[in-house]
Amino acid sequence: MSTLDRIAALESEATAAIAASASVDALAQTRLRYLGRKSELPLLLRAISQLPPEERAAVGAAANRTRQTLEALVSAREGDLASGAISAAEALDVTLPGSPPLPNGHLHLITQTRREIEDVFLGLGFQIAEGPEVELVEYNFDALNTDATHPSRARSDTFYIDDETVLRVHTSPVQVRAMIAQPPPLYVIAPGRVFRPDNDATHAPQFHQIEGLAVDEGVTLADLKGTLLAFARQIFGDQREVLLRPHFFPFTEPSVEVDVSCFNCQAGYLRDGSRCPLCKGSGWLEVLGAGMVDPNVFAYVAEHGYDPERVTGFAFGMGIERIAMLRHGVPDLRLYFDNDLRFLGQFGAR
Amino acid sequence: MLVPTRWLRTYCDPPLETVALAARLTLTGTKDERTYHHGAKTPDHFVVGVVRDVQPHPNADRLRVCIVDVGETDPVTIVCGAPNVAAGQSVAVALPGAELADGRTLTVAKLRGVESNGMILSEQELALGADHSGILVLSDAPAPGTPLDQLIPLGSDVIEFEITPNRPDCLCIYGIAREVHASTNAPLATPPWAQDPGSFDGDAGAVKISVDCPDLCPRFTARVFEDVTIGPSPLWLKARLVAAGMRPISNVVDITNYVMLVTGQPLHAFDLDQIAGGELTVRRGRPGETIETLDGHTHNAGEDLLVICDADGPTSIAGIMGGARSEVSAQTTRVLLEAATWNGANIQRTALRLGLRSEASARFEKGLSPGQTLEALAVATSLLLEHAGARVLPGTIDVGGPGPEPAPITLRSAQISRLLGTEIPEVRCVEILTSLGFAVDGDADVLSVTPPHFRRGDVTREVDLIEEVARMDGLDRLPATLPPRNGAAGRLTPPQQLRRRAEDALAARGLSEIVGWSFTDPALPDRLRYEADSPLRNVVTIENPLSQSLSILRPTLLGSLLDAARANFAHGARGVRLFESGTVYRAADILADEHHGLGALLSGPGGESWRGDPAASDFYAAKALLEAVVGVAGVELSLVGENLPWFHPGRAAIVMANNTRIGLIGEVHPQVTAAWDLELTSAWTINLDILAGLAPEVIHFTAFSGLPPLREDLAIVVPASVTAAEVIETIRRAAGPSLESIELFDVYIGDQIGEGNVSLALHLEYRTADRTLTTQELDAPKAAIHQALAQIGATLRA
């Protein structure tokens, strides 16, 4: 065996021994055996002068390279063994809770739902208009083609501050203010709190609405249908359809009620054949009221550029609580205003 | 509006089952609320019977054994408990197999040992009335075995329709029939008023009617009937009334109700002999007048009440309810039958004020057409002649007349597609409008359309006609398109964005959002210990609150936060961290002074950790949240200590953002927390509208230095009366521009530094943009800092 072969054999033997050293002490022994002053490799180096001159350079280089390789392996193995000793001593119970705790809070379900609906209409090009909750009778009723004798004006149906001032019963006056502030084209939604003197499981004296208004040249009832279809699909699911039923509102003509196909069933019935409790078997959910803006409403803001012979518009309105009730199965309107953390905490931080 | 379909189908009978019919009408605007079956499920096994013999029951004193001919070869035995059963009577018989209105199916049964093969029915069992004291005896009955359904409609599907307030013409069976005709094309029968046995020539018994206020009574018509015999109504009429939800009383009253149901026009029958002076005046009530109505209640008349008077004063409340004095009774022989048109709004106000809503007022308040009056009189005249033995006197009283003819309306076909977004062929428009009773004229894109009298209030404009065409042509056929959106750009305004980010910042820090009531108790300002002259007492008061305790609008978010905290502790919460984002109201000259407030409240222990104490709900915990929110807005927060009555003395401050007051913060006063059953509680409320106004819309880049800073720590002792803010401001001013940042990292109070003192430790960082500072260069600013600190009583700590 040549000296070079012997060096190669030593390297592979030592590499295996280093890897097999299971403790810091064992590694020290291994090192002594292969790299110690009296071990074979240094002896080979020292004996280099006894080799023929033409072999000396090659043997010297190989021996040095092997020594460096083994030193590096020893020190790497040393590092591995040392860190193993630390982790054993400092092991954590990884199943303990994180600390300090950083619990999520929650946006109220009304806020979450309102924002989702707002985002749908922002995406369709609508802006968000706001206005006072304590509102003029004029904007709350007169400007919206609500007859002076209309029952909704009665003190049984509207909270009054004085004869000229009410708590708004809808967010429609915001639309009037928006029209006064800006000529068409106008695309706004008006979310906000509204008030009516009712109090039971399905009526609260305060609740939240989102109304929308689009006025432009060439806005049609078909556009209303398409807009509400986009809304229905984004809020209730891609498979939804909308159904427009003729209805009556003072501020729109034609007026419609809009049903959205029930997301809980197939045409009114559940998989097990029972009647769907959500839509009561009809297959449709009554979700909002809408229509084409009545020319009388435009007449009120005529001087601000709203000429019914030039522009047309649609308007719609929906209750935020109702949308959230349908989507999340909230059984009682009062839960929204009880502010019980056991309710608030069910709807994730979003 | 309850519509028995059997009755409806006598006028218009499309080939549709009840459910399909209801669905079709729903799509054309007459929404079905509910569909159900009234009375017996099928007419099978109900027949006319003749009682041949009645024998006592061998085992029961109160039962009789009847032999009844039901048209079969052999008579049947029926056990009957009615006291009035007698041989020779024609009776209504249910045979085994009959399904009764209450759901039972009749079977052959042994009653006290005697087999009974059917049941002799009472009025109640036939759903014709409440009478169950005895069996119904049929007069002029056909032969035994005749199906009973030929005499009495035994059952009918009923559709309850929601009628929108613009369609009083649909508050009757014939009106619904018109809608069915238009939406199904099934033929419409001639109206029941086509034959009128009354006349218009004559003085109607010379009864005089005066109307003092034609604005409230546009039309008053009447006829006079003599030789009236009061008695029961015919069975078919009773059956229809009951199916439509009304109670049969006597022929004259039933006929007025029946006519109202079929024509939509309420009628009132006066006993003409009880009308003092034999003449009537319609006028406003007078102070002090009273009137006793049919239901036995006495009402004060007053000026806003419209009354019908005779020589002795008010005898009826117009359009609402008749008076007791002139009521039709069993002795009545002369009847004045009134059909009038009243001002809808006035009727509505009166009905609401008196709490007297009736079938009649519910129709009148929508505003009926004056044309309906004579239609109703025609139908009533026929029925009174036939079923009350009456004779009608010649002539019809008519004060006010039918009013002007409805004017024609122009309908441009271009407007239809402009508004709907779809074309409807002109021929289809003509067809629809004609089927709805409109007169249509003209051609070539412009129609001239005249509404029928019963639509004159509802259809006055081109757009109203377009609605008629659209709803009948089918909104389900409309395409779904998006509006042109010329120049539209959907985006949140900067204040709306800030509101969302502020809410998100609090939710992300573990707070839960509440939605409190805008209404609150007028005692809230006292409970929050507001000073007597506090501007916060300037609240908005509701004139007609739901209750006294909900009669003002909240002047602060603090009340609803405290309420929500208390409620959650009552439910077992250990600590609560809440916020609210909503409107706050103060009184103002016009409307209210409203702003969008944001408030947070911490009460009880914060999130507990297994390796540390729970966070306290103290001032600094609340302030940290405030810093987060104000930081979101990108403005500088500072607090100025201030005593506020609802906060703990010395632990409250005014919240300043960029040196503008935006709110208040503090630990809630112990008396206030006690009132809400809370432990240590801190809170703040800010005006988000002001904060939004301060926030920069766009943040501009500021260059930063890549050079390393020089750091220095500074520990000083100052009198406790000197605030941290003052110390920092003093250092900043003295140090000059090379001082980049100061951070307070420790506060110590204790024996080592002497009573009344506080020790503060601060990190200082110096840096300049253009070069690395040397330690020597800090000598000057440090000296200046030390000197300035000495002036506010601070000493350096060794």
Ligand SMILES: [Zn+2]
């Ligand atoms: Zn369903």
